Amino acid sequence: MSDNVVARRSAAAGIDVCTLKRPPANALGLPIIEGLQAALDEAADAKVVVISSEVPGFFAAGADIKHMSTVDAKSFTEYGDKLRGVLDRLAAADKITIAAVDGLALGGGLELAMACALRVGSASAKFGLPEVKLGLIPGAGGTQRLPRLVGRGRALDIMLTGRQVPAEEAHAMGLIDRLVPAGTAEKAALELAAELVTASLPAQRAVIRTVDAAFDLPLDQGFRYEVEQEQELFESGEAREGLTAFLEKRPPKFA
Numbered sequence: 308m309s310d311n312v313v314a315r316r317s318a319a320a321g322i323d324v325c326t327l328k329r330p331p332a333n334a335l336g337l338p339i340i341e342g343l344q345a346a347l348d349e350a351a352d353a354k355v356v357v358i359s360s361e362v363p364g365f366f367a368a369g370a371d372i373k374h375m376s377t378v379d380a381k382s383f384t385e386y387g388d389k390l391r392g393v394l395d396r397l398a399a400a401d402k403i404t405i406a407a408v409d410g411l412a413l414g415g416g417l418e419l420a421m422a423c424a425l426r427v428g429s430a431s432a433k434f435g436l437p438e439v440k441l442g443l444i445p446g447a448g449g450t451q452r453l454p455r456l457v458g459r460g461r462a463l464d465i466m467l468t469g470r471q472v473p474a475e476e477a478h479a480m481g482l483i484d485r486l487v488p489a490g491t492a493e494k495a496a497l498e499l500a501a502e503l504v505t506a507s508l509p510a511q512r513a514v515i516r517t518v519d520a521a522f523d524l525p526l527d528q529g530f531r532y533e534v535e536q537e538q539e540l541f542e543s544g545e546a547r548e549g550l551t552a553f554l555e556k557r558p559p560k561f562a
């Protein structure tokens with residue numbers, strides 16, 4: 308069982324924060340993987356989940372090099388499956404996930420941030436996929452998620468050099484969605500969460516699914532998928548509640 312390296316707390320109605328606290332670098336070893344799984348279980352009722360870090364200077368420095376250096380191929384594969392498993396759970400979560408990055412997000416740490424729906428980075432954050440410097444490639448979704456966020460050329464630049472990308476450059480290329488002053492990423496992520504939590508979560512999740520489908524479907528099929536998602540929401544009652552609330556000049560009561 309994890310040794311309490313991920314702390315979950317309710318920050319406000321519908322908003323939970325899962326804070327990584329595995330010094331010295333929040334290496335994403337089994338304790339953090341299990342801790343994140345448990346925290347997401349506890350955050351079942353949240354509409355928005357913020358992932359943050361209390362380890363100074365680090366969001367997460369990546370997969371656990373110390374662990375990887377001691378295992379055989381079978382255990383390495385199993386470890387990778389567990390790490391990808393929790394990141395894919397974040398990506399597919401029936402809630403909105405936000406990575407709040409104040410420090411270094413490297414390797415699996417950046418892959419964790421990219422598995423979230425949105426990323427808030429502070430001026431003190433840096434981002435990178437330095438796996439090639441270890442004779443590896445990003446193996447927890449980075450080769451798939453980074454090009455979708457920043458484009459092929461910038462993704463290759465980052466992955467082939469393994470360099471650290473400063474927050475301002477990361478924001479300019481679309482790797483992070485909001486750039487905030489140093490040390491304020493969690494506070495800013497909670498402010499963003501407060502904006503998000505007033506809207507329809509089923510509608511927001513449908514937006515994410517539909518935008519993600521755009522990268523895999525031909526345009527005409529993407530348009531059809533968008534219509535299908537709209538129909539589902541309309542039939543679910545979410546749209547009826549949203550439209551009615553607007554006309555009755557009251558806050559909507561979404562699912």
Ligand SMILES: CCCCCCCCCCCCC[C@H](O)CC(=O)SCCNC(=O)CCNC(=O)[C@H](O)C(C)(C)COP(=O)(O)OP(=O)(O)OC[C@H]1O[C@@H](n2cnc3c(N)ncnc32)[C@H](O)[C@@H]1OP(=O)(O)O
Pocket residue numbers: 331332334335368369370371372373374379380381383384386387388390411413414415416418437438441443444445446447449
């Ligand atoms: C066999 C068949 C396989 C089939 C397919 C299977 C797929 C399996 C996929 C596996 C999952 C991979 C996922 C991911 O993509 C891979 C990775 O993330 S690899 C790691 C990437 N990260 C890095 O390379 C960063 C490494 N760290 C650094 O470069 C530096 O630490 C730093 C961040 C630049 C900071 O440097 P300094 O300020 O000098 O500090 P230190 O270096 O002294 O670090 C302080 C302290 O922290 C420890 N530490 C840092 N990073 C890690 C880490 N990633 N893992 C473990 N520990 C780390 C460092 O050792 C120091 O500890 P101390 O010496 O003080 O005990």
